[in-house]
Amino acid sequence: MTTEKMIIEIKKWLMEAAGYIRVSLTNELTVSQKSGRTDLVTNIDEETQSFFIKKINQYYPNDRILAEEKGYDTIDSLTGRVWIIDPIDGTMNFVMEQENFCIMIAVFEEGIGQLGFIYDVMKDELYWGGKNRGVFLNEQKLAQPNDVSLSKGLLGMNAYMYGKNIHSAGEIGHASMGIRVSGCAGVELIAMLKGNHIGYISNLSPWDYAAGLVLLDEFGFKYSNIEGKPLTFTKREYFLAATPTAYAEILENFI
Amino acid sequence: MTTEKMIIEIKKWLMEAAGYIRVSLTNELTVSQKSGRTDLVTNIDEETQSFFIKKINQYYPNDRILAEEKGYDTIDSLTGRVWIIDPIDGTMNFVMEQENFCIMIAVFEEGIGQLGFIYDVMKDELYWGGKNRGVFLNEQKLAQPNDVSLSKGLLGMNAYMYGKNIHSAGEIGHASMGIRVSGCAGVELIAMLKGNHIGYISNLSPWDYAAGLVLLDEFGFKYSNIEGKPLTFTKREYFLAATPTAYAEILENFI
Structure with missing residues (x-):
């Protein structure tokens, strides 16, 4: 087929x-x-x-x-x-x-x-x-979203990571224009694809991110585990996806 | 007229x-x-x-x-x-x-x-x-939402208050089923009126809550500043609104 x-x-x-x-x-x-x-x-x-x-x-x-x-x-x-x-x-x-x-x-x-x-x-x-x-x-x-920097955009966030500042998620959030918590990885990934949010930080399993990665790739977004290493597809992992500029800023300045 | x-x-x-x-x-x-x-x-x-x-x-x-x-x-x-x-x-x-x-x-x-x-x-x-x-x-x-307790519902939240645990907002959030951050008081108040969220904690000015209070009153929700005192309509204040049960639980156990 x-x-x-x-x-x-x-x-x-x-x-x-x-x-x-x-x-x-x-x-x-x-x-x-x-x-x-x-x-x-x-x-x-x-x-x-x-x-x-x-x-x-x-x-x-x-x-x-x-x-x-x-x-x-x-x-x-x-x-x-x-x-x-x-x-x-x-x-x-x-x-x-x-x-x-x-x-x-x-x-x-x-x-x-x-x-x-x-x-x-x-x-x-x-x-x-x-x-x-x-x-x-x-x-x-859809048109490819602009490559917006961390300080200029909204960031989808896992509430627990933000509240506990896990992997500096709290500080990363404060460096952005603000965080949003929807409680749904799909909703957050859609917000990136629409250009509404510049990134997403969460704790995700493969089925939470797999479909999103295919679409993020098409628009040139960067993604990895929160430490910059490839996602494994084998377990729940701290997940980072963002515009190329915001992704680099997050890894260089906060991780 | x-x-x-x-x-x-x-x-x-x-x-x-x-x-x-x-x-x-x-x-x-x-x-x-x-x-x-x-x-x-x-x-x-x-x-x-x-x-x-x-x-x-x-x-x-x-x-x-x-x-x-x-x-x-x-x-x-x-x-x-x-x-x-x-x-x-x-x-x-x-x-x-x-x-x-x-x-x-x-x-x-x-x-x-x-x-x-x-x-x-x-x-x-x-x-x-x-x-x-x-x-x-x-x-x-609309039908009046159920009087759901804190541990059984989602809570709209101001991200900064949650992250800094201002007036125990972080602990209150952890006692709920989860927090949501939309970045819009109107969206959060609507979520309460629909019965989707049991409450909302934020830092609001009178124009952020005035319309909501009229509607919350009709459905028997409780509201006040975060310490349980009447809202003043004169300044930005830490704001709490919730179902009667969740409102009492929050004031008794966390504030």
Whole structure:
């Protein structure tokens, strides 16, 4: 199957899953805790993940899957074609706000990001793109944001890292025009792609950043773990993404 | 003029101002600093305020006005009928994000809030209501949110207070399900009115909270300065608003 057909297929799956998620918000959710009282999962996270896994197994039976919920949250390597999926990114927002959450899907081949999709379900805004394809909002091609310096822009931030000044996150925030905390990696990555925010500092798992990296690459943003080393795709890591100028300023002056 | 006619009039002004603001985003803004590098004002803040002042002077020539921008930012008392206006609440977001900002208008009589309007311009969502009238989103009456405790809900927060643990804001945030930082008082107050957030802690001027108080009253939320004393409407103050249960928990356990 060509990549063009794959894109069409993935978009169809996203719309189908989003329709199901929207309807689910009119019913009672089944909410459980994972690692602690603020780390939630719902029946809808799990059912949405199962939906995507079933589709991938049906259409691409030889591909492998790394995904947030149980049984799929580790992978031994990125060899071959790997799908990296967060069925509901921002589950806390999904439960508490019924908005500001995303579906994220990335397709990697031999460790290289090929396609990325971040879908803000309640806004019905799909940010997507692929290697050497650019970035689109729904069907409209987006312009590359300006390379703004740290002191001139807003920074998406993980609240805990900011409050505890982990890896100087508090000081980095103060050096910016201000921090924003949305509670959703997808929402923060979208804010960068739109040029609204110059960067994002958080503590993320591969499914939180994989789709974003494909799109950030297209716009020349820089990213790594907070110490400037490559992201491993194997664990939760302190994550930094920013415009080239702000990225360099952060690593040189604060880390 | 009856209050009903006043409501219709204010809504017309809001739509006219919002139309102008949306068009203005397609042009270059003139941005200036006020108290410091992260305290911004634009030509559109000032022009929008002038628009409302002209309308009020024309229709209600005996009323007085308290508003964010120059010349109108103090008032000696709340006697008589007073309009309290923030032409663009969240100017930083207006400049950087071109979204997540609000127009806020309150009408007070003899110190009592009578009408409140919070208009999320880019979402085209007008939250409004009045004393004993309830709260509406556009023309739809909203249900009163549940009285959720601190440990069970999300809390809107001022980033600086959280980071510096001012009045225990950091500890209060950790006791909640999580904090969110939008950079706009109107957006945070809307999140409470929708039942998405259980409270909001920030450092606010009267025009940042006046419209919100009218609407919070209708839903039985509690508010005060962060020490539990009445808001003065004369200066910037540390502000606390929350569900009755969370409000009591915060004052008893943290302040």
